[in-house]
Structure formats: structure tokens, C-alpha cells
Amino acid sequence: MASTVSLKAKGKTTKGSKASEEQSATQLFKEWSTWAVKKAKVITHYGFIPLVIIIGMNSDPKPQLSQLLSPV
Secondary structure, three states, X not given: OOOOOOOOOOOOOOOOOHXXXXXXXXXXXXXXXXXXXXXXXXXXXXXXXXXXXXXXXXXXXXXXXXXXXXXX
């Protein structure tokens, strides 16, 4: 037996309603901002240390990589 999937929205909806468009725009903004913040957290998490190393390698005295990575 094959089941069918219905894509109907729940509740009452009116076509062209300004309130529903504003709600939809608000919902889209929330979803995109949440997505962007999650991606920014991942980029910051994995990119901070390499960024510090790159900035350190481009500094004026030109340290070697072992000098940058050593705690002393």
C-alpha cells in the first residue's frame, strides 16, 4: 500500500493577506538569521587559530612556525 503525502497548510489561510505575508517574511528572517549564526559559529570555531597563525607569520620579525606554536 502506498501512502500519499499532503502538502496542505494547517489552519485558515487567505491568499494575499498582508498579515500572513508579514508573518512569512518574519519567519524567513528568523530562519535565515539562525542559519547564518550557526554557520558563523562553525567558521569562528575552526578558523580562529589558523587566522592567528597567519597573522603571526605576516608580522614584522617573521617568526618561524615552531616559534609561533611553542608556548614559551
